[in-house]
Amino acid sequence: MIILLDSGPLGLVTNPNVTRASEECSLWLEHAGRSGHLVVLPEIVDYELRRELLRGRKNKGVIKLDGLASRLVFAPITSPVLRLAAEFWAIARHRGMPTADDRALDFDMILAAQAVLIEEDWEQQVVIATTNVRHLARFAAARKWQDVR
Numbered sequence: 001m002i003i004l005l006d007s008g009p010l011g012l013v014t015n016p017n018v019t020r021a022s023e024e025c026s027l028w029l030e031h032a033g034r035s036g037h038l039v040v041l042p043e044i045v046d047y048e049l050r051r052e053l054l055r056g057r058k059n060k061g062v063i064k065l066d067g068l069a070s071r072l073v074f075a076p077i078t079s080p081v082l083r084l085a086a087e088f089w090a091i092a093r094h095r096g097m098p099t100a101d102d103r104a105l106d107f108d109m110i111l112a113a114q115a116v117l118i119e120e121d122w123e124q125q126v127v128i129a130t131t132n133v134r135h136l137a138r139f140a141a142a143r144k145w146q147d148v149r
Helices: 007-014 020-034 043-055 059-071 079-094 107-122
Strands: 002-005 038-042 073-075 126-130 142-144
Touching (some): 002 007, 002 107, 007 020, 007 043, 007 059, 007 126, 020 038, 038 043, 038 107, 043 059, 043 073, 043 107, 079 107, 107 126
Parallel strands (some): 002 126, 038 073, 126 142
């Protein structure tokens, strides 16, 4: 199985302030890697989290993110991902179920599109590990990180 990290669990793991939740998520991530799952860091998620860490001047978090990024498979944003994300964005609005403001970039649609295309290209099951299943699950397999085994 391929696990795509969303910003929720990635934010927990890179949180410079250690909490019970961040420790649990770090252990979960270690176990996922040792269990033979391929853990992927999507570029859009790196961007989403990194910008907030930089804005908050959380340098320890940036260092943790850089260290983690060097150990995970990095999935860049490609033109096919953006095209499929645009389709998802339009479908969500046609259904009256937008996942973000119309002027927003809508990271969730980009992440969902990336999950779908990675699953097609690599011919393996892909699940997005997240803290917010609702928006992502409309277009791709998504589960709370605690439920990804």
